[in-house]
Amino acid sequence: MIRNRWLILLFRLILGGVFIWAGALKIVDPLGFAQSIKNYQVVSQSLAFLAAIWLPWVEVLSGAFLILGFFKRSAALLISLMLIGFIGLVALALLRGIDTSCGCFGSFSRRADLSLILGDAVLLYFALKVFFSGRPARPVDLARKQG
C-alpha cells in the first residue's frame, strides 16, 4: 500500500512535469502550435487557432494541479482525455500518411510515428493509475477495511 502511494506520487510528478513543459513550449509560440494542429488536417483554420490559444493552458494547469494535489482526479482525467486525443490524432495521421511533426514539444517536435503513440500510451497508463487511485472510498470499502 505504501509502495503504491509512492508510485502514484511518482506518476503525478512525471505526468505533471511533462504536461507543464509541453504546455509552456506551446504557450510561447501559439501560432507555431496552431500550425502544428493544422498539419494534422482534422480541424479548420479557426478551430486550430482557438485550440492553440486554449489547449496549452489546459495542459499546464492540469500538470500543475496534478503535482500540487488540487483536483488531482480532475487533472488526471483531463490529461487522460488529452492523451487519448493525441494518440487518436497521431494514429489518424499515420493511417492517412500525413507527413507531420507531432507539435507536442514546440520546435523540439519530432515526427509523429509509432514510438510517439507508445510514449503517449505509457503516460496514459500513469494518468489512469492516478485517476483510479484517488477514487472516493465507498462505504463498502470502508466496511471491509474495518471488518
Add this chain to the structure above:
Amino acid sequence: MRTVGDAKFGLTGQGLVGGILAIVILSLILGVAVNFPLLRRFASGEFRASFLDARKYTGIRFITLAETEDLFARKRQGAAELLFIDSRSRQDYAAGHIPGALSLPLDTVQGSGLLDFPGIQTLVIYCEGGDCQTSLSLAKILHDRGYYDIRIFEGGWEEWRAVGLPEEKWP
C-alpha cells in the same frame, strides 16, 4: 487512509466535474488574456489563410505557378543565386521533382545545424501541394537562420506536374 478533507479536493464525483470545469475555464481565461493582441489580429481577419506571422516572417511570401515558372526559367538561364528546395520525403523526391531542386525533407532539417547555401539569396520552396505544410515549416526554419527572400510555391508538386512542366527523377 482517506480523510473527510479529501472530499474538498476533488475526490467526490461532484468535485471531479467541478475540478474539470475549474481547469478548463481558468485555462480559457488565461489563454485569452495572454493572447489578447493575437486574438484581436485574428478577429480583424489575419491568420485566416495561414498561421504565418507576417510581421515576424517578413521575408516569406507565397507565389503562384506563373511566378514559379518565371523563377525556374531564370534558374535555367544560369541564375546562381536561386535555389529550388523540395521539402517532401526522399521517396517522393526520388519519384519526381522540379529539375535542379535540392531535396530537404523537413524532418531531416529539424535540429540540424547544417543549413548553409553559399551564394544563394533566393529560396523557392515547395511540397506536395494542396494542404501540405512542410514547405511553410521549412521556410520558417530557414528564415530563422537568416534567409530573408523565401518564396513558397503553394501549388506545389501537384500543380507543377498537372500542367506538364519539366520533371526530373532521382538523382
